[in-house]
Amino acid sequence: MSKSNDLNILSFPWNGILPESAQIIVRDLDVVGVGALRQQQLLNIKAEREIILQTHSTFIPSSVRGIYDEELQRTLQWLTPSRVVAESKFNFEEEVLKTFTRIFPKTHHQLGVMSSKLCAEYLKEMEWSSWLLQDHWRYFSGFIRQKYLNKQTLIELVQWEWIHAWLEIQPFEVANGSSKQLVVNPSLQTLNLSHDNELIQRSSGLYTFVYNQELVKIVETKIDIYEAALLDLLMGDREYTEEQLLEMALLEKLSSPCTQDQWRKKIEVLLASNLIMHA
Structure with a gap:
């Protein structure tokens, strides 16, 4: 994609700042199947801007392709983008590392020079088994626990940041509040x-x-x-x-x-x- 279009792609977790353009690009790797906070953010953005959905269907792991296709259709129903554009270029490692720094900003800072080494080691061990880039880091807290058994402060920091990231996208079914129970x-x-x-x-x-x-x-x-x-x-x-x-x-x-x-x-x-x- 062109550089100007790249600037219009929203990164998630989202920092709340929208580009000035009338059209906003979101990626299936960030939005398909999400609920909770991220879904509401997207609906709020949709009320202000035109949303274009960028898809990466050819890069989705075959093990989850069927579920991805189903969730994509559900997402299209509530997101109703103005256009769906298939993307032909995708650097998984580069994008998943960018996602890491957004999910774990304090962890990334705390690890310092070790951050790149540990992320590379984690990515080598973990097969991509989801279409959401964020999901790829769901075992990172356990990975850090194994590496730093005696650094409880760091372990709890990673867990804290992951809980926030996990809660942001999960589709929860909230009770209607009509019962006394x-x-x-x-x-x-x-x-x-x-x-x-x-x-x-x-x-x-x-x-x-x-x-x-x-x-x-x-x-x-x-x-x-x-x-x-x-x-x-x-x-x-x-x-x-x-x-x-x-x-x-x-x-x-x-x-x-x-x-x-x-x-x-x-x-x-x-x-x-x-x-x-x-x-």
């Missing part, structure tokens, strides 16, 4: 920081991450042992009303028990944080 937000992810982490500027403790559909953003919340206990009670597709959850919470054997009113307030906090919701 409570359920855990389907997008819920957790990460326990073993100690204060200066790389992400967070203190030690248990953190939750959810995609908030109303706010159109990923929300992180630090929770205490009581809120964690309530989430545990609702895990595994278990559903309780608020009163039933309160009754179960009162049976919890914690070192510093909560009163009924305290438990009720904890439930209200989880609801307000969108960590739990009505089914």
